[in-house]
Amino acid sequence: MDKDKNDKVINEKNNTILSIVCHSYNHENYISETIESFLNQKTDFPFEIVIHDDASTDRTPLIIKEYQEKYPQIIKAIFQSDNKYSKNINIWAEYTFPKCKGKYIALCEGDDYWSDEYKLQKQVDFLENNSNYVVCWTDYLNFNGTNYRENKFNFKLDVTTIDFDNLFNPYCTLTLTVVFKKDALDMSILSRLEYFKDNSLYMILLNKGDGAFLNFKSSVYRIHEGGVYSMKSLYFQRYSSWLNINEMYNIVTKSKTKNIEKTLKTLKRSAAFEALKMKYNGGNIDQNQEKLINSFFSNASLSVKFKYYKRIFQYRFLNKKG
Incomplete structure (x- = not known):
């Protein structure tokens, strides 16, 4: 017009x-x-x-x-x-x-x-x-x-x-x-x-x-350095998305579908692995990130736990040698 x-x-x-x-x-x-x-x-x-x-x-x-x-x-x-x-x-x-x-x-x-x-x-x-x-x-x-x-x-x-x-x-x-x-x-x-x-x-x-x-x-x-969201860390993006989708999952009954449940699981897993990477690569993590690591991996499947211990080994020993 x-x-x-x-x-x-x-x-x-x-x-x-x-x-x-x-x-x-x-x-x-x-x-x-x-x-x-x-x-x-x-x-x-x-x-x-x-x-x-x-x-x-x-x-x-x-x-x-x-x-x-x-x-x-x-x-x-x-x-x-x-x-x-x-x-x-x-x-x-x-x-x-x-x-x-x-x-x-x-x-x-x-x-x-x-x-x-x-x-x-x-x-x-x-x-x-x-x-x-x-x-x-x-x-x-x-x-x-x-x-x-x-x-x-x-x-x-x-x-x-x-x-x-x-x-x-x-x-x-x-x-x-x-x-x-x-x-x-x-x-x-x-x-x-x-x-x-x-x-x-x-x-x-x-x-x-x-x-x-x-x-x-x-x-x-x-996508630029001043972007409020696009330039945030992968951990921030995944964890913040998990928080708001999880909140809505608990409020909106229609959202309780396999798709949303799978999305929540994927986001939490990605955020937990990103927090783990930060912890063992010299970054500072807060109590929420430590809690996320502990809560997710303690209830994870055997295959995910194997990846968890493999990542710790890599971060602690292999990266230091490099």
Whole structure:
């Protein structure tokens, strides 16, 4: 939709169909491209952009303010004076989702961007025409600053249903491509979670209906040193995912499937081996990591225990010789 027309429609009728939620932190090198990719969306419906800046220490807030001043009817900005992420505050529940006026919500972090100008139109059309679906994702490209890399999801169909029997296998449900129905969002669950994450959000949504993977590339996921998640250790990624999926497994009855149980087992095993590697390779581990190692390997199968003792031998003796 033309920017001026979109601005006029929202101003006069206040009939926003979709809300774009963007979280930013120290994204001065990327946020302009991100916002431009939102504004360049061609739709037959009005949308708004809710941007939350989590006390960035660079020029990110200034850039957001410039866009807000240029498009005041489209862009709603929230600026924090102290960082909420570091305090484990659920920004979605506390700040951005309550501000959304749209029937649908789309997410994209401030360092990613959308490459398909019809992304929102395609996803909203799908959800409008398929009432049993409450959320959908698309394919995307990975960009490390130099090269673009495709994913290997190997979906053969244009539309693949995502539910608790195949969720996270493969892991194709990234935040930057998601669009979901706001009325499928159970805020009473989201707001009380201890280990909230995008995985938690998807499991809440799938409790109300099916999800869909739409087989086209719509976005670009940046991998860079400032990435809040992409540059975290493998241990952090696996263990944090295990924590939030396990929390949801205990809350959402529909999630108690063999697929989710297998996912939890795989994540915990990977996190335990990563913690073990850190322990014997000179890294400092905390009580939670020590507890994870002890609890997982004490109840593991004989084959896993064999790998456990083999790894300890390698870390203690072979690596020291090298």
